[in-house]
Amino acid sequence: xxxxxxxxxxxxxxxxAWGGNVKVRLYLHWPFCRSRCAYCDFNTxxxxxxxxxxxxxxxxxxxxxxxxxxxxxxxxxRSLYLGGGTPSCMSGDETAALLSTAAERFGLEDxxxxxxxxxxxxxxxxxxxxxVFGGANRFSVGVQSLHDGTLRVLSRPHGAExxxxxxxxxxxxxxxxxxxxxxxxxxxxCEGTFLDSLEKLMGLGIHHLSVYxxxxxxxxxxxxxxxxxxVALPEDEAVAEEYLAxxxxxxxxxxxxxxxxxxxxxxxxxxHNLAYWRREDYLGLGAGAHSKLGGLRFWNERSLLRxxxxxxxxxxxxxxxxxxxxxxxxxxxxxxxxxxSRGVSERTVSHSSGRLRELARGGLLDIxxxxxxxxxxxMLVSNLLIADLLWS
Amino acid sequence: MDKSRIRNFCIIAHIDHGKSTLADRFLEITDTVPRxxxxxxxxxxxxxxxxxxxxxxxQAVRMQYMATDGEEYRLNLIDTPxxxxxxxxxxxxxxxxxxxxxxxxxxxxxxxxxxxxxxLAVESGLEIVPVVNKIDLPASDFEGTAMEISDLLGIxxxxxxxxxxxxxxxxxxxxxxxxxxxxxxxxEADMPLRALVFDSSYDSYRGVVAFVRxxxxxxxxxxxxxxxxxxxxxxVDEVGYFSPDMISCPGLEAGxxxxxxxxxxxxxxxxxxxxxxxxxAPAAEPLPGYREPKPMVFAGVYPVDSDDFTDLNxxxxxxxxxxxxxxxxxxxxxxxxxxxxxxxxxxxHLEIVQERLEREYGLDLVVTSPNVVYEVVDRGGGVTYIxxxxxxxxxxxxxxxxxxxxxxxxxxxPDYMGGILELVKERRGxxxxxxxxxGRRVEIRCRLPLAEIVVDFYDQLKSRSRGYASLDYEHxxxxxxxxxxxxxxxNGEPVDAFSIIVERSRAHEYGSRITKKLRELIxxxxxxxxxxxxxxxxxxxxxxxxxxxxxxxAKCYGGDVTRKKKLLQKQKExxxxxxxxxxxxIPQEAFISALRAGGEEKPR
Numbered sequence: 002x003x004x005x006x007x008x009x010x011x012x013x014x015x016x017x018a019w020g021g022n023v024k025v026r027l028y029l030h031w032p033f034c035r036s037r038c039a040y041c042d043f044n045t046x047x048x049x050x051x052x053x054x055x056x057x058x059x060x061x062x063x064x065x066x067x068x069x070x071x072x073x074x075x076x077x078x079r080s081l082y083l084g085g086g087t088p089s090c091m092s093g094d095e096t097a098a099l100l101s102t103a104a105e106r107f108g109l110e111d112x113x114x115x116x117x118x119x120x121x122x123x124x125x126x127x128x129x130x131x132x133v134f135g136g137a138n139r140f141s142v143g144v145q146s147l148h149d150g151t152l153r154v155l156s157r158p159h160g161a162e163x164x165x166x167x168x169x170x171x172x173x174x175x176x177x178x179x180x181x182x183x184x185x186x187x188x189x190x191c192e193g194t195f196l197d198s199l200e201k202l203m204g205l206g207i208h209h210l211s212v213y214x215x216x217x218x219x220x221x222x223x224x225x226x227x228x229x230x231x232v233a234l235p236e237d238e239a240v241a242e243e244y245l246a247x248x249x250x251x252x253x254x255x256x257x258x259x260x261x262x263x264x265x266x267x268x269x270x271x272x273h274n275l276a277y278w279r280r281e282d283y284l285g286l287g288a289g290a291h292s293k294l295g296g297l298r299f300w301n302e303r304s305l306l307r308x309x310x311x312x313x314x315x316x317x318x319x320x321x322x323x324x325x326x327x328x329x330x331x332x333x334x335x336x337x338x339x340x341x342s343r344g345v346s347e348r349t350v351s352h353s354s355g356r357l358r359e360l361a362r363g364g365l366l367d368i369x370x371x372x373x374x375x376x377x378x379x380m381l382v383s384n385l386l387i388a389d390l391l392w393s
Numbered sequence: 394m395d396k397s398r399i400r401n402f403c404i405i406a407h408i409d410h411g412k413s414t415l416a417d418r419f420l421e422i423t424d425t426v427p428r429x430x431x432x433x434x435x436x437x438x439x440x441x442x443x444x445x446x447x448x449x450x451x452q453a454v455r456m457q458y459m460a461t462d463g464e465e466y467r468l469n470l471i472d473t474p475x476x477x478x479x480x481x482x483x484x485x486x487x488x489x490x491x492x493x494x495x496x497x498x499x500x501x502x503x504x505x506x507x508x509x510x511x512x513l514a515v516e517s518g519l520e521i522v523p524v525v526n527k528i529d530l531p532a533s534d535f536e537g538t539a540m541e542i543s544d545l546l547g548i549x550x551x552x553x554x555x556x557x558x559x560x561x562x563x564x565x566x567x568x569x570x571x572x573x574x575x576x577x578x579x580x581e582a583d584m585p586l587r588a589l590v591f592d593s594s595y596d597s598y599r600g601v602v603a604f605v606r607x608x609x610x611x612x613x614x615x616x617x618x619x620x621x622x623x624x625x626x627x628x629v630d631e632v633g634y635f636s637p638d639m640i641s642c643p644g645l646e647a648g649x650x651x652x653x654x655x656x657x658x659x660x661x662x663x664x665x666x667x668x669x670x671x672x673x674a675p676a677a678e679p680l681p682g683y684r685e686p687k688p689m690v691f692a693g694v695y696p697v698d699s700d701d702f703t704d705l706n707x708x709x710x711x712x713x714x715x716x717x718x719x720x721x722x723x724x725x726x727x728x729x730x731x732x733x734x735x736x737x738x739x740x741x742h743l744e745i746v747q748e749r750l751e752r753e754y755g756l757d758l759v760v761t762s763p764n765v766v767y768e769v770v771d772r773g774g775g776v777t778y779i780x781x782x783x784x785x786x787x788x789x790x791x792x793x794x795x796x797x798x799x800x801x802x803x804x805x806x807p808d809y810m811g812g813i814l815e816l817v818k819e820r821r822g823x824x825x826x827x828x829x830x831x832g833r834r835v836e837i838r839c840r841l842p843l844a845e846i847v848v849d850f851y852d853q854l855k856s857r858s859r860g861y862a863s864l865d866y867e868h869x870x871x872x873x874x875x876x877x878x879x880x881x882x883x884n885g886e887p888v889d890a891f892s893i894i895v896e897r898s899r900a901h902e903y904g905s906r907i908t909k910k911l912r913e914l915i916x917x918x919x920x921x922x923x924x925x926x927x928x929x930x931x932x933x934x935x936x937x938x939x940x941x942x943x944x945x946x947a948k949c950y951g952g953d954v955t956r957k958k959k960l961l962q963k964q965k966e967x968x969x970x971x972x973x974x975x976x977x978x979i980p981q982e983a984f985i986s987a988l989r990a991g992g993e994e995k996p997r
């Protein structure tokens with residue numbers, strides 16, 4: 002084991018990295034779902050109640066390890082995010098209990114954003130209120146679509162009406178902010194359902210919207226069906242047009258386009274997620290969760306079994322790490338910063354201004370006030386553009 | 394040794410007709426190499442030669458043979474390269490001999506190259522000992538093959554011997570025939586020294602080893618000598634002969650074959666065909682027939698990884714030590730970076746060099762489509778030679794472009810004659826005449842542009858004759874053609890590696906093929922990118938690489954940026970292999986694939 006690995010496992014390096022930063026953001030990962038969606042390849046699984054209980058115990062133990070370390074340094078949490086998987090596989094009360102424990106152990110900054118991801122198929126109306134009682138003030142609802150046909154193709158565990166009910170419950174729960182996820186680039190047969198769902202969500206007065214292009218993970222059922230020709234996924238050209246249409250509609254209706262996939266009404270940006278793009282510090286707990294503290298990035302065991310075993314042995318379940326400095330830090334800054342509406346400073350990109358102007362003339366970049374940012378068309382080809390900005 | 398007991402001879406044979414196997418039998422019969430030590434085909438030492446079944450470097454072995462007449466003879470077997478690319482080397486090897494065994498496979502019959510080399514031998518005044526090989530094979534046709542040989546040489550079929558190089562049957566009789574029919578060497582030992590350098594090799598400790606045939610006079614250890622063509626003077630550190638290993642001796646007299654080592658380290662200073670004479674009492678005239686090796690085929694040779702440039706340079710330097718005909722100069726291609734424009738005697742030579750660079754030096758190479766050398770006459774009447782199509786001056790100042798032609802001889806069974814004549818026509822050949830050889834074979838004579846031969850003529854010849862046709866050719870100089878330079882432009886910028894000189898009427902076809910290929914191979918960019926083929930300022934073909942519309946990772950879930958970073962890392966690695974053409978970034982792989990694909994099919 003390298004000295005660094007030893008350091009991490011014995012937590013001294015982490016505390017050192019932590020040292021200069023007063024505040025941190027906390028992510029808790031809940032890796033269970035009721036059922037697997039046809040396109041999903043995230044670190045999640047369907048498991049028994051007993052298994053989930055064992056995981057919950059381990060997560061609390063991991064929290065304890067960190068809290069005792071950080072407690073000594075007297076740190077507090079700026080935002081808390083409970084994601085998954087499907088955290089709402091827990092009841093509202095269980096969720097509230099987990100959130101309160103986290104707040105108690107780490108100390109929560111006043112007015113900190115506390116988000117819980119919810120699947121419409123899980124909670125009853127009062128679960129939302131119970132979660133709010135435990136400290137939640139923001140819900141992110143995995144709607145994906147408000148059309149039954151589309152939801153069936155995606156093998157989501159809920160229907161359109163159920164999703165509407167979930168959203169209404171979330172909006173009525175006393176939470177400060179409610180967001181929804183939607184998928185575009187849907188298979189043939191679902192035409193028009195994305196923009197229609199978008200309209201319905203705006204009609205509800207939803208605060209926050211995340212739109213993601215459907216990209217079935219390798220080896221997922223949907224990817225296999227597409228490969229066999231049973232499902233036709235749209236051409237890039239059509240997907241691009243759909244995205245541009247959504248951006249236009251949302252902006253016209255007063256939503257800020259603050260990140261490639263994220264839109265919100267003024268004052269409702271997800272501060273926790275923004276921290277990722279801004280390279281702020283965050284601590285991720287749970288199986289496969291990622292953390293960044295200063296120049297140190299590290300991540301936990303992805304395998305549930307190994308995660309549980311390591312915690313059981315009283316050790317931190319860290320499975321990998323890297324130290325990010327110098328050029329790599331610049332690359333991260335551009336890679337992450339260019340996703341946001343703030344962009345990056347012109348100095349950070351290694352480019353002749355000639356090339357920048359060319360990209361701007363081509364409608365891919367927007368340069369103003371010494372900052373470079375992507376236009377919606379540029380966002381669609383951000384992978385190419387970011388590489389271009391970094392190394393051309 | 395008494396000159397009358399010396400016989401210097403070589404074996405003329407087509408590839409695979411059994412030359413090396415026969416040589417092995419000679420080495421056994423004469424006890425030059427004991428049977429148990431005999432590596433298969435001893436004379437072909439290089440691994441590559443053994444694999445390809447061809448001889449690249451000539452060897453010369455001295456053997457002691459007790460003939461049936463009861464006398465002991467000293468036989469010098471001079472091995473010759475068997476490919477038309479090396480015809481000059483063949484001619485020098487022949488000049489070192491008084492006789493030649495003409496070896497023909499009984500199941501294959503006479504091949505064009507054999508004919509070419511046999512005529513060359515006859516013209517050089519060599520006594521020919523014809524022999525039919527592989528008589529042990531069930532498919533062999535001794536009678537028919539002997540008839541063909543007799544037609545070819547105008548001799549009595551009864552003079553043709555039969556041998557099985559594999560079993561050794563007839564090999565002794567053959568050696569006896571060599572002793573009987575091949576005349577002993579004629580030069581006198583008391584004349585001033587004249588020795589022919591018929592080949593050389595390079596020893597990393599001792600420098601150049603020159604293989605010589607002493608024609609007149611005597612060369613001795615310690616003697617000061619002069620190479621008459623290059624003017625290089627040196628003193629002889631060692632004299633010896635091959636048996637088959639190098640064996641040092643005090644000297645070599647007129648009529649003998651062996652080697653000299655002079656301490657000269659540079660293979661280009663001791664050239665095949667040069668004459669060695671004494672510095673004191675030099676000969677008045679060199680031996681006839683010396684020629685500068687003239688590469689006719691050129692190609693760009695580039696390392697796939699630009700970091701390997703220095704290694705490629707070193708490897709070429711080393712190969713050159715052993716291969717005086719190889720030439721190379723640095724060049725810089727926009728598409729491929731730094732590399733070399735290399736000159737070769739022909740396509741086989743190119744392939745051998747490429748294979749040796751890759752195999753012996755572990756290099757990963759890109760080789761551009763080979764081109765011939767062009768003679769360009771400008772409006773003022775000045776003549777220049779162009780080795781790289783992208784160096785071709787603007788058509789406005791060019792009066793005429795001339796290309797090298799060859800005099801070709803094709804032997805083909807009458808059944809396939811039509812297809813071959815068609816091929817000759819497609820390749821801009823000028824048909825001359827046709828002769829029937831013993832009813833089994835037609836000899837077609839024609840002139841062809843060398844450029845038509847260097848790409849895949851030989852493959853076509855074989856496929857259109859089920860492998861039966863064979864080809865021999867010799868260079869006959871330059872002829873004017875209706876040729877133009879075709880450039881490929883990406884986003885308006887010419888990409889040098891794809892420039893080619895083509896006949897005007899074929900420019901469009903080649904242009905559209907290569908632009909289509911590039912459109913498929915070049916990844917879509919942030920903007921539309923036109924790919925054009927142009928002659929002068931005129932676009933003859935065009936394709937567009939449409940801009941990429943969508944390439945985005947939706948999210949970095951839960952702060953997991955590793956997936957995105959991995960992608961970024963891959964892009965970064967990719968960028969290292971990108972070549973900038975104007976403002977377009979193109980992965981080198983795309984160029985390599987296009988060039989490789991381009992070589993598969995002859996532009997026409």
